[in-house]
Each structure stands twice: as C-alpha cells, then as structure tokens.
Amino acid sequence: MWSQNNHPSVDQASRRKRTIGFILAFGVVFSLFFVLHTRYTIHPVSGSSMEPTIQDGQYVLIERNQKFQRYATIAFSATEEEGMFIKRIIGVPGDKMTIRGNILILSLETKSKFDSTVQVKLSDQVAEQLKEKNEIPAGYYFTLGDHMDVSNDSRNFGLIKKTQVEGVLKGILPQSIKGGRPMFVLNVLAVALVVISFVILMIRLIAHYRLEQVKNLEQYPADFRRKLSILKQEETRKNTFFLLIISGLLGLALCLMMVSVFQTGNQLDLAQHQAAQVEKEVQKLKSQQNELLSKVTVRSYPDEGIGLKETDWTKLVDKEKQKEAQPKIETELTQKLAPYFGLVQAMISVDVPSQTLTLSLLGDTENEENKEKIKENVEVLIAEAKDIPKLTQITIEIVMTVNQKQETIYEGTFLREKDQEDFSLLETSKEKG
Structure with missing residues (x-):
C-alpha cells in the first residue's frame, strides 16, 4: 500500500x-x-593623447593576453609614471634603430628601409638609455600616442617591457551611453x-x-x-x-x-x-619627419676615419657567423656614417664563393647645403675603406627630396681587385637639375 x-x-x-x-x-x-572579469577589463581614458582614435572620457575594453603585434593599441603601466597608459605599439623586438643625438631613427621593416622608418625626438634621459642599442631587445616595445604633439609615451619613458602590458584593446565602448560602462x-x-x-x-x-x-x-x-x-x-x-x-x-x-x-x-x-x-596624422608625421631632415646638416668626415678597420669584417665571409654578424655590422655602419651622409642606410652583399664584399650606401637629405659636403665626405670614406678586407666594390647613392620628389645628387661605383689596393671610380652621375 x-x-x-x-x-x-x-x-x-x-x-x-x-x-x-x-x-x-x-x-x-x-x-x-x-570568466568575463578575469579575461577582460575596462579602463577610462583621460586626455587626448590617442585622439582621434580614442576620445577623452571614453571607456575601452582591454583583453588580457600577451600576444602583441605592431600597431596594436595596448594598456600598460610605465615604470616611472603613475597610472595606466593606452598607446600604440610602433616598434617591436628586432626592429633596427639608430640614435643620432636625441633623434631616434626606427626601421620598421627590413625589405624597404626608407619607406618604413619612423623618426622621433627622444628625451635626454631616454636617448642616453638607448644610445648603445642598435635594435629593440626581445620582450620590449616602443610605443607612441596617435596624437603625438601631446602624448606622453616611449619618447619620454623609454621602451616598455612585455610584463608591464596588461592587454590589448578589443573595443571602444560607445559614448551614446554616458561613460560606456553601462x-x-x-x-x-x-x-x-x-x-x-x-x-x-x-x-x-x-x-x-x-x-x-x-x-x-x-x-x-x-x-x-x-x-x-x-x-x-x-x-x-x-x-x-x-x-x-x-x-x-x-x-x-x-x-x-x-x-x-x-x-x-x-x-x-x-x-x-x-x-x-589616422591617415591624415600619418601624412602629418611624414611632413614633420621631412622638416626635421631638412634641418640636419652633415659634418665633415674625419681625416683619421671613423674606425672602419676596427669592425670584424671576416665574419661576413664565414658561413656560420654571417647570418648573425651582417645585421649588426650594417646597423653599426649606419650609425657611424649618418652624421656625414644624412639619413643613410648601409647594406652589405656577400659573395661567399669568391670571398668578396660589396658595400652599398643609400642616403636621403633635404638640406641644399649638404650636397658639396657629401661629395667631399665620399672621397675620405673611400680612402678609409681601403683597409676593409675582402671589400671589392662600394656603391654610393645619395638622393635629395624636394617637394616630395627625389633627386639624385650623388651616385658612384668604386672597384678594386685586391685588398690594400686603392679603389678606382668606375662611374658616377652628374648632379641633376
């Protein structure tokens, strides 16, 4: 029952x-x-350093992760600054950089040296910190605000460690609801x-x-x-x-x-x-860079040289050491030659079977006064290059940019057959215009 x-x-x-x-x-x-709280966080934005991308007073959604790419917008804390910063990654580990006084020349890619460089002015402290570096170290990033005129970024507090980064911007919360958080x-x-x-x-x-x-x-x-x-x-x-x-x-x-x-x-x-x-800001940045270049006056090449023979050139014809040594030597040359040829990039070609080297210099200037000085410096450089072992050819091309048009002001090729011989000028182009 x-x-x-x-x-x-x-x-x-x-x-x-x-x-x-x-x-x-x-x-x-x-x-x-x-899950949402542990993976995402919301930060208010104070200031106009990221305008026009992010407006003052907006809230941004940050995803906590450690995967950063160039041009990503990140949230991080700076070592010597209070609060959280929202900036854009410009330089990533491995990017080549040259310090000329307080000016940083950052090469963003290796295939197109001049079309992918950023030139900015650093604070005295940051310039001192970076002067011995020729590339951004692993685990570090160089950041800029989109509104560079007012932004407090890596130009003032240096490179950012990966461990300082909280996460990557995933979205901007709409302003149609005040504050974005609702x-x-x-x-x-x-x-x-x-x-x-x-x-x-x-x-x-x-x-x-x-x-x-x-x-x-x-x-x-x-x-x-x-x-x-x-x-x-x-x-x-x-x-x-x-x-x-x-x-x-x-x-x-x-x-x-x-x-x-x-x-x-x-x-x-x-x-x-x-x-x-942002596209307008990029064009503005390029204009500012060109204006800065036009003010740089090259110096006379020292008669005693700039220490080219101190470089270990033999590593370039060693199959095991070439891959590691070549970028370092090219960056070192770029830094040494920049004061005497303007914005210049040194590139080395290696012919391993014949154990010979070819040095190419591609430079850019906007200062009319630099023309004759560069020609004089070429002669002194060629004389010093006599001591570089295995070097059989030097190619130099310097262009001047005027009203966004490039004009070749010097172009020459120098050859020799054996070490310790003087280089002879094979061909040169006259100044155009």
Missing part, C-alpha cells in the same frame, strides 16, 4: 526543484561574470538572460520527463493517482507560467542585442572616420 508518510510531499519536492534551479541559474550567471553591462545582461532562460527550460523539461516515466497507473492506489493528477496539473500550470517568463526574458534579451547591434554599426562608422583621421 502507498503510505504518505514514506514519501516527501508534493510541495516539498516542488520547492526543492525550484531551489536547485535557482542555485543552478545563479551558478551559471556567476561563472559567466567570473553599455557593456547591457550586453552582459542580454547574455545572462538567454542563459537563465535556457536553464529554466532545461529544469521544466527534466520535470516533465520524470512525470512521464510513471506508467501503468492501475497498479497504484487511488490516493496516489489522485495526487499524481494534481501534481501534473500543477506542473502544467508552472510550465505555462515559466513559458511566459522565458518568452519575456528572450524578448528582453533580443531587444538588448538589437541595441548592441545598432551601437556596433555606429562604432563601425566611427572607426572608419577615425581611420581616415
């Missing part, structure tokens, strides 16, 4: 199920917020409503499944069948009630998601506008 004392009441079972359901829903929502909460709320609706639906399906497992009611007492009938009616009523709740939650979540979609569209339009502004 069925005994009521041997089984929990229907109300107790129903309350227990509701309690379990609410606990489960709370756990899911809590887990969702925990918009983020709105999106999280929409996801939470969908999750809660799913949890409620699963609980109701489980309850329905368990009731449907009761078969062959004729073998149970009439009292049990009556209570089961009441329980099914109660569950049907609850299903209807929770169905309305789920519909309401999903409808609300849909509305929130539509708002988010509209805001995303607005953000896309804003991003396109900002991209156009």
